[in-house]
Amino acid sequence: MAGLFGGSALTQARRALLSWLPFVAAIPLLWLVQHFWAEQPDWEYAFQNINHIGIAIILAVSLNLVNGLTGQFSIGHAGFMAVGGYVSAVLLLRGPAQDPYRLFFIASIAAGAGAAALAGWLVGKPSLRLRGDYLAIVTLGFGEIIRVIIENTPLFGRAIGLSPIPRYADFTWIWTAAIATILITKRLRDSTHGRAFLSVREDEVAAEAMGVDTTGYKVRAFVISAGMAGVAGALSGSFEGNLSPQSFTFVRSFEVVAMVVLGGMGSITGSTIAAAVLTLLPEYLRALASLRMVIYSIALVVLMLVRPRGLLGTREIWDLLPWRRGKGGPPPAKAPELSEALIDVRHATIRFGGLTAVCDFSLTVKPRELVALIGPNGAGKTTVFNLLTGVYPPTEGSILVRGRDTRGLAPHDIAHLGLARTFQNSRLFRELTAFDNVRLGCHHLTRESMAASVRKGELAEVEEKWITQRSEELLAVMGLLHRRDDLAKNLPYGEQRRLEIARALATDPKALLLDEPAAGTNQKEKSELMQLIRDIRDRFGVAVVLIEHDMKLVMGVSERILVLDHGVTIAQGFPREIQTNARVIEAYLGEKYAREHARQIAAGRVQP
Amino acid sequence: MAEFFQHIINGISVGAIYALIALGYTMVYGVLKLINFAHGDVFMIGAMVGWYVARWTGESRTPSIAGALLVTLASMLACAILGLVIERLAYRPLRNSPRLNSLITAIGVSFFLEYGGQYVFGPNPRVFTVLPRHPGLHVGPVSLGYVDVVTVVVSVVLMFLLQRIVFHTRMGTAMRAVSYNSTVASLMGVNIDLVISFTFVLGSVLAAVAGILYASKYPSVQPLMGLMPGLKAFVAAVLGGIGNVPGAMLGGLVLGLAEQIVSGYLSSSWRDAVAFGILILVLLVRPTGLLGRGEAEKV
Numbered sequence: 001m002a003g004l005f006g007g008s009a010l011t012q013a014r015r016a017l018l019s020w021l022p023f024v025a026a027i028p029l030l031w032l033v034q035h036f037w038a039e040q041p042d043w044e045y046a047f048q049n050i051n052h053i054g055i056a057i058i059l060a061v062s063l064n065l066v067n068g069l070t071g072q073f074s075i076g077h078a079g080f081m082a083v084g085g086y087v088s089a090v091l092l093l094r095g096p097a098q099d100p101y102r103l104f105f106i107a108s109i110a111a112g113a114g115a116a117a118l119a120g121w122l123v124g125k126p127s128l129r130l131r132g133d134y135l136a137i138v139t140l141g142f143g144e145i146i147r148v149i150i151e152n153t154p155l156f157g158r159a160i161g162l163s164p165i166p167r168y169a170d171f172t173w174i175w176t177a178a179i180a181t182i183l184i185t186k187r188l189r190d191s192t193h194g195r196a197f198l199s200v201r202e203d204e205v206a207a208e209a210m211g212v213d214t215t216g217y218k219v220r221a222f223v224i225s226a227g228m229a230g231v232a233g234a235l236s237g238s239f240e241g242n243l244s245p246q247s248f249t250f251v252r253s254f255e256v257v258a259m260v261v262l263g264g265m266g267s268i269t270g271s272t273i274a275a276a277v278l279t280l281l282p283e284y285l286r287a288l289a290s291l292r293m294v295i296y297s298i299a300l301v302v303l304m305l306v307r308p309r310g311l312l313g314t315r316e317i318w319d320l321l322p323w324r325r326g327k328g329g330p331p332p333a334k335a336p337e338l339s340e341a342l343i344d345v346r347h348a349t350i351r352f353g354g355l356t357a358v359c360d361f362s363l364t365v366k367p368r369e370l371v372a373l374i375g376p377n378g379a380g381k382t383t384v385f386n387l388l389t390g391v392y393p394p395t396e397g398s399i400l401v402r403g404r405d406t407r408g409l410a411p412h413d414i415a416h417l418g419l420a421r422t423f424q425n426s427r428l429f430r431e432l433t434a435f436d437n438v439r440l441g442c443h444h445l446t447r448e449s450m451a452a453s454v455r456k457g458e459l460a461e462v463e464e465k466w467i468t469q470r471s472e473e474l475l476a477v478m479g480l481l482h483r484r485d486d487l488a489k490n491l492p493y494g495e496q497r498r499l500e501i502a503r504a505l506a507t508d509p510k511a512l513l514l515d516e517p518a519a520g521t522n523q524k525e526k527s528e529l530m531q532l533i534r535d536i537r538d539r540f541g542v543a544v545v546l547i548e549h550d551m552k553l554v555m556g557v558s559e560r561i562l563v564l565d566h567g568v569t570i571a572q573g574f575p576r577e578i579q580t581n582a583r584v585i586e587a588y589l590g591e592k593y594a595r596e597h598a599r600q601i602a603a604g605r606v607q608p
Numbered sequence: 609m610a611e612f613f614q615h616i617i618n619g620i621s622v623g624a625i626y627a628l629i630a631l632g633y634t635m636v637y638g639v640l641k642l643i644n645f646a647h648g649d650v651f652m653i654g655a656m657v658g659w660y661v662a663r664w665t666g667e668s669r670t671p672s673i674a675g676a677l678l679v680t681l682a683s684m685l686a687c688a689i690l691g692l693v694i695e696r697l698a699y700r701p702l703r704n705s706p707r708l709n710s711l712i713t714a715i716g717v718s719f720f721l722e723y724g725g726q727y728v729f730g731p732n733p734r735v736f737t738v739l740p741r742h743p744g745l746h747v748g749p750v751s752l753g754y755v756d757v758v759t760v761v762v763s764v765v766l767m768f769l770l771q772r773i774v775f776h777t778r779m780g781t782a783m784r785a786v787s788y789n790s791t792v793a794s795l796m797g798v799n800i801d802l803v804i805s806f807t808f809v810l811g812s813v814l815a816a817v818a819g820i821l822y823a824s825k826y827p828s829v830q831p832l833m834g835l836m837p838g839l840k841a842f843v844a845a846v847l848g849g850i851g852n853v854p855g856a857m858l859g860g861l862v863l864g865l866a867e868q869i870v871s872g873y874l875s876s877s878w879r880d881a882v883a884f885g886i887l888i889l890v891l892l893v894r895p896t897g898l899l900g901r902g903e904a905e906k907v
Contacts, residue, residue, distance in 0.1 A: 073708055075715070126892045133643045133711050137842065138891060141884030144839075148881040250835070254719060261712055290727055297719035304713045305701050 019456040026179050030172045038171040047171055049283055054174035055236050056275035058181045060259035061268055062228030065185055067257070068265035068314070069194065070221040071201025072128065076139030077229050078252035079146040080116040082245070084230025085237040086156050088112030089165045092238065105168045109177075109234040116230025117223045119146075124222035128215060143253055150245045161244030162237070169238035177235055181228050184454050186268050188224075191453035191460060192439070192446045192467065195432075197221055198266075199440050202429035209389055209423075211415030211444030211507050220450065251293070258296050262303060264310030274311070314431065341400075342367055342418070342511045342543050348387055348397035357383045358567045360397070365511055365543050370533070372546045372554045374578075375564035376587055381547045382424055384564070385513050388545075389421050390414040402510065416444055418510030422500040422517060424547075430489035434480055434499050437488050438471040441506025471506060477539070478502040478532075494525050498532075505536065511543040512536065518550045526550060530557050555579065563587065610749035615872040616865065621756035621825070623864020624763035628818035629841030630848070630856035631770060632811025638787035638851040639807050641707065645714035646694055648838010649721035650687050650812050652831065654819030655736065656729060657683040659829045662738050671740040676820075679738050684816040691812030692805055700801070718838075725831035733830035736823040759821045766814060767857055774853055779806055787851060840867075840883040847890050849900020858898060 038047040063077045091108040099105055119142075127138040150156045157163075188194050196217050199207035204214045237243045259278050263270030282292045303310065343365040350358050358380040365371055373381050386392045387399060390411040399406045401417045409417075420441075429437050446467070448460040475481045478498045483491055488499060497517055504512055514533070518526050530553050537544055548554050554561065554575070561578045563571040565587040571578055578584055580601070586594035629651050636644045661682045662668040667675035698717050702710045742754035774780040782803045785793040794800045822837060823829050844863045848855025863883060871879040890897060 071708070073711060127888070130891055130895060133707060134846075134891060134895070136711060137643065137846070138888055140839070141843075141887045145881050145884045148878065152875070152877050254715065257712070257715070291723075293719055293723035294727060297716045297723065300716035301698055301713050301720065304709050304716065305698075308702075308705055308709045 015456070015458060015461075022183055023176075023180055027172065027176055030175050034171045049280060051169075051171055051174045051239055053276045053279045054171075054178040055232050055239070056256075056259065056279045057178045057272050058228055058232040058235070059256045060263065060271040060275040061181050061185050062225045062232070063256050064260045064263075064266065064268060064271045065188070065197070065225045065228075066221050067260050068267065068271070069189060069197040069201065070218055071198075071265075072218055072221070073133070073136040074139040074222070074225070075136050075250070075253050075257055076123075076141070076143030077225075077256045078248040078250070079139070079143030080119055080226040080229035081233035081236070081252070082143075082146050082150065082243075082248035083119045083226075083233065084112035084116040085233030085243050085248075086112075086150060086162070087115040087230075088234035089162045089237045089243050090155060092166050092168075093162065095166075099166070099168065102168055105166075105238070109231055112234035113227045113230040116233065117227035119230075120223045120226025121219065124219045124226075128218040128222060140250060140253070143248070143250060147245050147248055150248075156245075157243075159245060161242055161246075163242030165237050165241050165243065167238060167241045169235045174235050174239065177231055181231070182268060182272060184228075187454045187456060188450060189268065191450075192443050192448065192463065193217075193220075193450050193453050195436055195440045196443050198432055198436070199429055199443070201266075202431055203427045205391070205411075206423065206427035206429065207440075208411035209415055209421050209427075210441050210503065211412045212440070213410070213412045215410075224450075255296070258300055261300060261310050264312030264314060266314035267310065267312040267316055269316045270310060270312035341365065342369075342402060343388065343545070344400040344403075345384075345388070346398050346400070348394040348399055350383060350387060350392055351395045356567055358387065358564075361387075361564075361567075361569060363562060365545060367510065367543055368537060368541055369543045370537060370546070370557055370559045371544070372548060372558035372561045373564065374548065374551075374554055374561060375570075378566070379564040379587075380567040381564055382515055383567075385421055385515055385545075385547065388414075388513060389419055412444070415507055415509075418508070419513065420504035420507045420509035420511075421513035422497070422504055422515055424515040424519070426496050426500045428488040428496060428500055428503070430487070432488060433485050434475065434488055434491065435471055435484045437499055437503045438474050438506045439467050441474075441503040442467045442470055442508075445508055474502045474506055477505075477535075494521050497521070501532075501536070505540060505542075509542055511545060513545045513547075515547045516549065517546070518548055518553050526553055529553065533557050611872065613750045615868045617750065617752060617756060618872075619865035619868035620861065621753070621759050621864070622868060623844075623861040624759050625818050625822050625825075625860075626837065626841045626844045626864050627857045627860025628763055628766065628814045628821075629837060630844040630860045631767070631853065632815050633842050634845040634848070634850055634853060634856040635774075635783070635807050635811050637845070639783060639790070639804055640699065640703070640710075642699065642710045643714060643842065644699075644808075644811075645711070645838075646717040646721055647811065647815060648834035648836075648841065649718050649725070650690055650694075650834070651815040651819045651822070651838060651841075652725065652829075652834030653690055653721060654683045654687045654812075654816030655823035655829045655833065656725060656819075656831070657686040657816075658738060658820045658823065659734060659736055662736075668735075668737050671737055673740060676738045676740070680817060680820050683820055684813045687812040687816035687819075688809045691808035695805060695808040700804075722831055722835065729829075729831050731831065733828040733833075736827045736829045738820060739824050753825075755821070755825045759825065762817065762821065766817060770810070770814070770853065773810070779803070783807055836880065843883045843887040846887060847897055849897030852897065852899045855897055855899035862898075 037043045059077060059081065063074065066072050066074050088108040088111060091111055095104045095108065123139065123142045127135055130138065151159045196212045199210065199212050200214045200217050207214050255278065259274040260271055262278070263274030282289060288295065341364045343363065345361055345363040348358065348361045349356065361384060373384060375381055387394055390406055390409055393407060401414060401419055404417060406414055429440065446463050448457065448463055452460045472481065475484055478501060480495060480499055480502060483495060488496065491499060501514065501517065518529050521529065533544055534557060536542065546554070546558060558575060561572065561575055562569060563578060563584050570583045570587060571581045582594050582598055585597055629647065632647045633644060636642060658679050661679045665675060665678065667679055694717055698713050699710060702713055739755060739758065744754040745752040745757065774783060782793065782798045785798055786800055786803045790800055840863060841860065844859035845856045847862060848859030863886065866886060867879050867882050870882045
C-alpha cells in the first residue's frame with residue numbers, strides 16, 4: 001500500500017496522527033467512563049479517590065523529572081502547585097459565570113501552569129548553580145514564602161482561602177492531564193534531551209565536557225516540572241471547589257517526594273504506581289490515619305537503607321519486554337577540512353592562590369596531529385586540559401579553539417567548538433548503559449526541540465535513528481558492541497577507558513584530549529591502545545592530544561612531544577629529540593643521573 | 609527609641625537560641641557534609657523530655673533553679689542518646705552513598721520524630737514551666753524578661769565552652785581534621801566513627817538546652833515546634849557559613865535581629881518569610897556565607 005500511494009504527505013499525516021493519538025484517543029474514552037460510572041452516586045467515593053490519584057500522579061511524575069531524571073532535589077513542589085492553583089482560582093472567580101465550552105477554564109489552567117513555570121524559572125535560574133542539598137533548602141524556603149505571601153494577600157483570601165471555585169474539573173479533565181503528563185515526561189525521557197537530563201544527574205563535569213549545557217537543562221527540568229505542578233494545583237482547586245494555604249505546606253511537598261522516592265527515582269511507572277498507592281493507603285487504613293506520616297517516614301528511611309534507588313530504581317515496569325532497535329538514517333555530514341590551527345594556546349598562565357600551576361604555556365595543534373604532553377606527576381598536564389576545555393579560565397594569556405577565543409565560554413560551549421576529552425579518573429555516567437553513554441556524546445549534534453521530542457516529530461525520529469546508528473558504529477570501532485546494554489559501572493577497567501574515548505568521539509570532535517588513557521592497563525592493552533589511537537586519527541580525522549606516563553606508548557604514537565615540569569614547558573620537539581634532552585632526563589630522573597647519562601653518551605658507551 | 613531597643617533585646621534572645629541550634633547543624637555538616645534535617649526535632653524532643661521530667665519531679669508545679677538544672681540535664685542526656693541513635697541507625701549505613709540518599713533519610717527521620725511525637729504527646733500545645741517565675745528587669749521603658757536574660761547568659765557560656773572544645777582539645781582537633789578531609793584523618797589514626805558520634809552528641813546537647821530555653825520563653829511545648837526554629841537555625845548556619853562554628857553564632861544573631869525588626873516594624877505575619885528571604889539572598893550573593901570559605905571541585 002505504501003508503495004502504491006507512496007507520498008510523504010501520507011507518511012507525515014500518519015506520523016502526526018500517531019504522535020497525537022494517545023492524547024486525543026484518551027479523551028472520549030475518559031468521557032465514556034465519566035458518563036457511565038463517575039456520575040453515578042454509588043461511585044462517587046471511588047471516583048473521588050481516583051481523581052485524587054490523578055492529581056497525585058501529575059505531581060509525582062513531574063517532580064520525578066527534577067528529582068529522578070535530573071538528579072536535583074526539590075522539596076518545594078507544593079509551592080508551585082499553590083501558585084498554579086491560586087492563579088487559576090482567582091481567574092475563575094472573576095471570570096464569566098457561565099463557561100459552557102470550558103474555554104475560560106482551559107485558559108485559567110494555562111495561566112496557572114504559566115505562572116508556576118515562571119515561578120520555577122525565578123527560583124531555579126539563580127539557585128540551580130547550587131549543589132543538591134542547598135537546592136533542597138531553597139525550594140523548601142520558596143514553598144514557605146509562597147505560603148506566607150498567600151496568607152498575607154487579600155486577593156488570595158489570606159488564611160481562610162478561596163471558595164467557592166467553579167467545580168469544572170472532573171474525572172475527564174484530571175485524567176486527561178495525568179495521561180498527558182506521563183506521556184510528555186516519557187517522551188522527553190526517551191529523547192536526546194532525556195539523556196541530557198540523566199547526564200546531569202550522573203556527572204555534571206563530564207556532561208559539560210560532552211557539550212551538555214548543564215545549567216540550561218536543570219532550569220528546563222525545573223520549569224517544566226513547576227508548570228506541570230501548576231496544572232495539578234489548578235485542577236485540584238477546581239475539583240475541590242476551594243483552596244486554602246494549609247493544603248500547601250511542607251507536608252504536602254514531602255508526600256510527593258515520598259511518592260517519587262518510593263516508586264524509584266527516574267522511573268515514571270514507579271512514580272505513577274507509588275502515587276496511586278500512597279493516595280489510597282490512608283483512605284483504606286483510616287484506623288491508622290494518625291500514624292500515616294509515621295509510616296511514610298519509616299518506609300522512606302528503611303527504603304533508603306535497603307534500596308537506595310527506590311522500588312523500581314530507574315527501570316520501568318515494561319523494561320522486562322524486549323525492545324526494538326532503530327536502523328538506518330542519513331550519515332553525519334562531514335565537516336570541511338581545516339587548514340588553520342585547531343588549538344592555539346598563547347602564553348597561558350594559571351595560578352591557584354600563590355601556586356602557579358601552569359606558567360607561560362604555549363601550544364599549537366594542527367588538524368590530524370598527534371601531540372603528547374608529558375612530565376612528572378604534578379607538572380600541570382591535567383591543568384592544561386582543564387584550561388583547554390574551559391574548566392578553569394587562564395589567569396593570563398589566551399586560548400583559541402578553531403580561531404575563537406574561549407574566554408568566557410562554558411565547557412559545553414568549547415565542546416561545541418570541537419574539543420572532546422577523557423578524564424584521568426574516568427568519569428563515565430556510571431548508572432547509564434554503554435550505549436546511552438555514547439548516545440549522550442551525540443547530544444549536542446542534535447537540533448530537535450523539546451516540543452518536537454514530545455510530539456515525536458519527523459526530525460526527532462530521523463535524528464534518533466542517526467544517533468543510534470552512529471553510537472553503535474562507535475561502540476563497534478572500540479570493540480564494545482557486545483557491551484551495548486551493560487551499565488558503564490559494570491564494565492572492566494580497560495573497557496571503561498575505551499568507552500570514555502567512544503563517548504568523546506561521539507561529540508564529533510576536531511581534537512580529542514586523552515588524559516592518561518593507558519593508566520592501569522597491561523602491556524598487551526597498551527600496544528592495542530597505541531594502534532587504536534592511530535586508527536582513531538585516520539578514521540575520524542581528529543587531532544589527538546595525549547597525556548601519558550608510559551614512554552613506550554608516547555614515543556610510539558606521537559609526532560610531537562611537549563614536556564612540562566612544575567608548570568613550565570621545559571622542552572618540545574620530535575620524540576627522538578626529547579629522549580636525549582638533558583633537561584627532560586633531569587626532570588624525570590634527577591640531576592645526578594642526567595649528568596651521568598650525558599657523560600656516557602659523550603663517551604660513546606650508550607646510544608642517545 | 610525604647611521600642612527599637614526592645615526589638616534588639618528580643619532579637620538577641622531569639623538569635624541566641626537560633627545560634628545554639630545552628631551550631632548542631634553546622635558541626636554535623638562540617639564532619640559529614642549532611643544537612644541533618646532531624647536536628648530541629650531533636651530540639652523539640654529536648655523540650656518535650658523537659659516537659660515530662662518536670663511533671664514527674666513536680667518541677668512544673670513548684671519551679672526552682674535546682675529543679676530547672678535537673679530537668680535540663682535530663683533532657684541533655686536524652687537528646688545525647690537520641691543523637692547517637694539517629695546517627696548510628698539512619699546515617700552511618702549511608703555514609704558512602706550519594707548525599708541525596710542521606711538527605712532523604714534525614715527528612716524521613718525528621719518526620720518520624722515529629723509525627724511519632726504527635727502520636728505520643730498529642731497534637732496540642734501544653735504549658736511549659738520549668739524556670740521559677742521572676743518579673744525580670746526594667747531599664748527605663750525597656751524590659752528585660754527573666755527568660756531572655758537566662759537565655760543570653762546560658763548561650764554565651766555554652767558557646768564559650770564549645771569554642772574551647774573545638775579549638776583546644778584533642779577531640780576538637782580531630783573534629784576539625786575530619787571536617788577537612790575524613791579519609792586523610794582516618795589514615796592519621798583518627799577514629800572517624802567516634803568523632804562523628806561525638807559531634808552528634810555535642811550538637812544534640814546544645815539543641816536540648818535550646819529546646820528548654822525556647823519552650824520557657826513561649827512557654828509551651830508541641831510536637832511540631834521544632835520545624836520552624838530548626839529551618840531557621842539552618843538558615844542561620846548557612847548565613848554564617850556552613851561548617852563554620854563562629855559563623856553559626858553570628859548567623860543566629862543576625863537572623864534573630866532581622867526577624868524581630870521585621871515583625872516589629874512591618875508585621876509579625878511576614879516574620880517567617882524573612883528567614884527564607886535571607887537564605888535565598890545569601891545563596892545568590894555569597895553562597896559560602898558571611899564567614900565561610902569556598903572550595904572548587906577537583907577534576
